[in-house]
Amino acid sequence: MSMFKKGLMLGSVVAVLFGGAVGCAQSESGKENPEGNNGGLSGSVTIDGSSTVYPISQAVAEDFMKENKDVRVTVGESGTGGGFKKWSNGETDINDASRPIKDEEKTKATESGIEPIEIPVAYDGISIVVNKENDFVDSLTVDELKKIWEPESKVKTWQDVRQEWPAEEIKLYGPGTASGTFDYFTDEIVGEEGKSRTDYTNSEDDNVLVKGVQGDKHSLGYFGYAYYLENKDNLKVVKVDGGKGPIEPTDTTINDGTYAPLSRPIFIYVSNKALEKPEVKAFVQYYLETAKDLVGDVGYVPLKDEEYQASLDKIK
Structure with missing residues (x-):
């Protein structure tokens, strides 16, 4: 173990x-x-x-x-x-x-x-993950992530993100408002710290988020890199395009800052x-x-x- x-x-x-x-x-x-x-x-x-x-x-x-x-x-x-x-x-x-x-x-x-x-x-890289069975989401742009997570978001299904994706409801999982990961993510992705849609399953325990994404075929979640690595056989990581093409979180991309804007010191x-x-x-x-x-x-x-x-x- x-x-x-x-x-x-x-x-x-x-x-x-x-x-x-x-x-x-x-x-x-x-x-x-x-x-x-x-x-x-x-x-x-x-x-x-x-x-x-x-x-x-x-x-x-x-x-x-x-x-x-x-x-x-x-x-x-x-x-x-x-x-x-x-x-x-x-x-x-x-x-x-x-x-x-x-x-x-x-x-x-x-x-x-x-x-x-x-x-x-x-150093950590906030990891965007979907269910292991998801066969259509390989990457998301920062703008798409903002569209999903911003307050009063109109995104309900994957088709609302990209027209060619299925009209399946997205089940969202993320940290609670007391989390530093929540603060950092909302600041970098939504554009204002602490601002987020509220109709998602939240927890200060990242293991709850991991299990949630594992259990919902059309889910999307975010949490720390270590929790993704520990569960990578049962999750699919999503590459993030911050303007220079889709980048996967790895030790190298987190360390050199190319996994932007979601790499950070802790x-x-x-x-x-x-x-x-x-x-x-x-x-x-x-x-x-x-x-x-x-x-x-x-x-x-x-x-x-x-x-x-x-x-x-x-x-x-």
Whole structure:
């Protein structure tokens, strides 16, 4: 079973405790733990936020707890916006985010005495998918996606998108309004953040969206790249034409930006207050030291070494 599957099976709020002795001071990725065999740490690290970033944070949490058995790391997935609400109130140490923090969220955090520290951790490409049995949709233009998803959209059937396509009702699946993926998609595709038709099945849990598209022959949905990769045998990805021809999301096209406009960085946010806790600071350092390997394992595209190092320098 893959690390990604294992993490997701644990539910939307996960606390995995690893017992037993830890035989060496190195992680599976070969990174040396400066604190010693058991890390010399205790306490807890609380994470919430984006379901897109969740698989990365969960994978890091599992490995970190293997080396630091007295630290409990919990990872939730209430959506980027929902996570920021908790984080700005001091309820969590770290917020997973699939978009940058908004001005109003930053203001709320500042009012609570929290200084946001933005840490990019990977690249993602929002993936447009249809049912595996769909044999007519291979690509969509940005204008066609806008036509489908804009508020008060008149699109009801596939024929409303292209005349030569069948007059079958489109069943739509997408993130809820608390999702950073929703914010990014509506901004880039519809042209205004937060503006979307509302007559679609929405969820902050990307697995619900995956199952929905799998179950409806004439469905269309969008979510993070890792969730497509994990389910690619049961889904069909749609190429996106942003003006330079249809482009499929791949590690290469996401990394070089040619999968436009749906390639993007994804983040974790930690507060200055949270970094005062030794276990939180150690976890964030571990995250950045191991992310390059773990990000690829769960289906995202790693940053460059110098980008991870810049974030490490930021939290020292």
